[in-house]
Amino acid sequence: MYVYDEFDRTFLAERVAEFRDQVTRRLDGALNEDEFKPLRLMNGVYLQLHAYMLRVAIPYGTLSAHQLRRMAHVARVYDRGYGHFTTRQNIQFNWIKLDNLPDAMAELAEVGVHGIQTSGNCIRNVTTDQWAGAVPGEFDDPRIWAEILRQYSTLHPEFTYLPRKFKIAITAAGHDRAAIKVHDVGLRLHRNDVGELGFEVLVGGGLGRTPFVGKSIRPFLPARELLSYIEAIMRVYNQYGRRDNIYKARIKILVHEIGAEAFAEAVEAEWEAIRDGALHLSDEMIADIRSRFVYPAYEALEDEPAEFVAAMGDPRFATWFANSVHAHKVPGYSIVTISLKPVGAPPGDATADQMDTIADLADAYAFGEIRVGHEQNLCLPSVARRDLPELWRRLDAAGLATPNVNLVNDIIACPGLDYCALANARAIPVAQEIAKRFADLDKARGIGRLHINISGCINACGHHHVGHIGILGVEKNGQEFYQITLGGRADEQAQLGTLLGPAVSYDQVPGLVEDVVATYMELRATPQELFVDTVARLGVEPFKERVYAAH
Amino acid sequence: MPLIEKGRITEDRFHRVSDDDALPEGAPVLVGVDRFLKEAEALKSRQAPVGVIWPNDRPIAEIEPYLGQLSLIALVFPSFRDGRAYSQARLLRERLGWSGPLRAVGNVLRDQFLLMQRSGFDQIEAIKEDDAKAFDEAVHRYSTFYQPATDERPSLLRQRLGRTARPE
Numbered sequence: 001m002y003v004y005d006e007f008d009r010t011f012l013a014e015r016v017a018e019f020r021d022q023v024t025r026r027l028d029g030a031l032n033e034d035e036f037k038p039l040r041l042m043n044g045v046y047l048q049l050h051a052y053m054l055r056v057a058i059p060y061g062t063l064s065a066h067q068l069r070r071m072a073h074v075a076r077v078y079d080r081g082y083g084h085f086t087t088r089q090n091i092q093f094n095w096i097k098l099d100n101l102p103d104a105m106a107e108l109a110e111v112g113v114h115g116i117q118t119s120g121n122c123i124r125n126v127t128t129d130q131w132a133g134a135v136p137g138e139f140d141d142p143r144i145w146a147e148i149l150r151q152y153s154t155l156h157p158e159f160t161y162l163p164r165k166f167k168i169a170i171t172a173a174g175h176d177r178a179a180i181k182v183h184d185v186g187l188r189l190h191r192n193d194v195g196e197l198g199f200e201v202l203v204g205g206g207l208g209r210t211p212f213v214g215k216s217i218r219p220f221l222p223a224r225e226l227l228s229y230i231e232a233i234m235r236v237y238n239q240y241g242r243r244d245n246i247y248k249a250r251i252k253i254l255v256h257e258i259g260a261e262a263f264a265e266a267v268e269a270e271w272e273a274i275r276d277g278a279l280h281l282s283d284e285m286i287a288d289i290r291s292r293f294v295y296p297a298y299e300a301l302e303d304e305p306a307e308f309v310a311a312m313g314d315p316r317f318a319t320w321f322a323n324s325v326h327a328h329k330v331p332g333y334s335i336v337t338i339s340l341k342p343v344g345a346p347p348g349d350a351t352a353d354q355m356d357t358i359a360d361l362a363d364a365y366a367f368g369e370i371r372v373g374h375e376q377n378l379c380l381p382s383v384a385r386r387d388l389p390e391l392w393r394r395l396d397a398a399g400l401a402t403p404n405v406n407l408v409n410d411i412i413a414c415p416g417l418d419y420c421a422l423a424n425a426r427a428i429p430v431a432q433e434i435a436k437r438f439a440d441l442d443k444a445r446g447i448g449r450l451h452i453n454i455s456g457c458i459n460a461c462g463h464h465h466v467g468h469i470g471i472l473g474v475e476k477n478g479q480e481f482y483q484i485t486l487g488g489r490a491d492e493q494a495q496l497g498t499l500l501g502p503a504v505s506y507d508q509v510p511g512l513v514e515d516v517v518a519t520y521m522e523l524r525a526t527p528q529e530l531f532v533d534t535v536a537r538l539g540v541e542p543f544k545e546r547v548y549a550a551h
Numbered sequence: 552m553p554l555i556e557k558g559r560i561t562e563d564r565f566h567r568v569s570d571d572d573a574l575p576e577g578a579p580v581l582v583g584v585d586r587f588l589k590e591a592e593a594l595k596s597r598q599a600p601v602g603v604i605w606p607n608d609r610p611i612a613e614i615e616p617y618l619g620q621l622s623l624i625a626l627v628f629p630s631f632r633d634g635r636a637y638s639q640a641r642l643l644r645e646r647l648g649w650s651g652p653l654r655a656v657g658n659v660l661r662d663q664f665l666l667m668q669r670s671g672f673d674q675i676e677a678i679k680e681d682d683a684k685a686f687d688e689a690v691h692r693y694s695t696f697y698q699p700a701t702d703e704r705p706s707l708l709r710q711r712l713g714r715t716a717r718p719e
């Protein structure tokens with residue numbers, strides 16, 4: 001965990017005071033809605049379909065039990081008893097009243113949590129691997145670098161009114177769980193030939209109306225140069241990003257229009273001028289941030305303690321273990337994923353009671369630490385293997401042990417028409433219905449890893465372009481239709497999905513997905529070949545033929 | 552529109568002159584960039600100070616040859632949401648070495664004052680009277696800053712060095 005000090009706490013209190021003043025000025029008319037909007041957005045406050053919504057950042061996905069309990073409290077007191085974990089390591093509260101917002105924010109600020117820069121045209125909450133610091137084989141803990149960027153970007157005087165939102169993601173392991181290639185800036189932490197730590201820098205990735213996979217503009221940037229290089233990118237973007245049309249204002253369009261090479265040249269030229277300036281990170285500064293990440297006091301434990309071996313005799317535990325538990329860098333420990341996708345529930349929702357339960361379990365078994373991943377699931381990053389059986393029993397009792405992580409039921413979905421003012425179609429009920437069709441988890445396991453991503457409109461909050469099966473809600477003559485894409489992926493081999501064929505109606509979607517999956521089961525080369533690999537090998541044609549013949 | 556200079560509301564000495572109007576004799580003037588560039592040579596011999604309004608979509612590096620003859624540079628916020636002038640201001644101060652008066656004009660609100668100040672503006676033309684009055688409060692809202700900027704207040708990263716973190 002990162003330990004906030006008195007500076008961070010003072011800053012948060014000052015930020016809440018500023019927002020309280022802005023709300024007061026809005027309520028007495030000194031600020032009109034047009035003026036208030038960007039101010040509230042930069043504090044994570046949206047006006048949704050039915051109410052104001054508060055989006056709270058979970059920097060690099062790391063939460064303490066104490067913080068999670070406070071979120072449960074906010075959900076209970078100011079909302080309707082639940083919160084919604086998003087694809088951006090945030091949590092959203094959908095039903096908070098405007099005049100309650102400053103109080104809710106003040107309560108969150110007490111535990112170091114806030115909605116700063118979770119929205120608006122600024123550098124957003126920096127995201128990273130939810131397994132950071134726990135997974136074997138990392139080049140470094142990416143959260144240290146995410147924290148350095150968090151500090152740098154918070155209320156940045158030059159980059160708070162950018163052409164458009166700006167998202168940075170970092171990965172430091174071989175397998176990319178942070179989807180860096182579909183971010184405005186993606187950073188891949190690695191070591192060069194002489195063992196020096198640095199970043200590969202990608203720019204111009206993103207989803208939405210014009211999706212792009214990011215382009216690499218620098219294979220290796222020494223880590224201590226991170227801030228000056230990011231500042232150079234931001235400065236080029238701030239000056240030359242388009243402002244005439246919000247749909248063309250993202251950095252991906254600039255990179256596309258002038259070309260990655262020209263963009264890189266402009267960045268390098270700017271960087272040369274500032275690289276030795278105030279942003280140069282000294283070893284001391286890096287060490288200072290590093291020292292504030294406190295790691296659990298791991299014990300020397302066995303990988304196969306008796307409690308664990310005994311529990312493996314229970315097929316339900318063994319199934320959950322196989323699906324939800326991942327190897328840890330420290331022997332005797334595991335990384336546990338808590339599925340927030342029980343079949344039939346809105347993906348990513350957690351009730352206040354569940355949040356409290358997870359906080360208690362984190363205290364009891366996981367050094368009080370919880371993580372949030374972009375798949376809308378939670379994780380306990382460090383659990384002793386001897387505690388897994390007990391943890392599982394308690395998760396199961398709370399309805400939090402659905403063993404469907406990465407399976408066809410582990411669907412990512414945006415709020416769609418149920419909450420979102422921009423939606424063209426429902427997303428949550430589509431996810432719920434598909435999940436029900438595959439409710440037999442043995443069957444789902446037979447299908448293997450398969451990511452379904454659903455967005456209720458072209459903005460792509462559900463990452464549909466990079467779903468193995470992507471589902472996009474569109475509107476035709478006042479009715480909901482859905483476009484289906486196949487073969488997208490968000491990992492280190494990131495790729496945008498290919499359109500399968502004409503859009504289908506709401507009622508047809510679950511059946512179509514079933515047909516696509518059935519076709520895969522017939523066509524896959526071996527049971528080990530993943531859905532997305534079969535699509536990569538065969539293209540979408542064979543799927544298209546079977547699926548549309550049936551409908 | 553109230554002008555805030557070095558933190559105080561003051562009278563604007565500069566006359567804003569449109570492209571077609573005659574320049575008032577002996578008075579400081581603020582002219583648009585087109586006129587300025589067209590008449591730059593002639594303006595050099597003028598006795599009274601000259602300032603320019605530099606738009607936010609023209610590269611700021613192009614101003615460099617003229618810095619010696621300018622007494623004021625005004626950068627424009629056509630909307631408070633359009634933040635290009637923040638980068639221009641920093642480049643002027645940090646790259647081009649402009650130490651003269653730098654003014655923010657356009658749709659300027661109190662919620663941006665602090666950012667402007669930190670980016671190097673020392674004059675702000677606020678669009679609302681009440682905002683101008685609240686200048687002091689607006690720029691003193693925060694006691695610490697996370698990143699270095701033109702105002703050279705130390706960043707938190709630097710401030711923290713040598714201090715031990717106090718766990719919560």
Ligand code: HEM
Pocket residue numbers: 046048053085086087088092164182183205206207208209250413414415420421422459460461462463
């Ligand atoms: C208040 C509700 C929301 C609104 C109004 C909203 C609005 C938008 C808009 C307009 C975009 C497209 C931006 C662009 O391309 O420039 C976008 C993208 C995105 N949103 Fe949302 N969103 C909302 C909720 C969510 C939720 C709940 C999630 C997560 C479940 C989410 C995650 C994302 C992601 C991951 C993108 C990525 C596309 C990209 O920039 O590459 N959003 N959102």
Ligand code: SF4
Pocket residue numbers: 414415416417420421422423424427455456457458459460461462
């Ligand atoms: S994808 Fe569209 S419908 Fe879904 S949350 Fe984003 S803006 Fe709303």
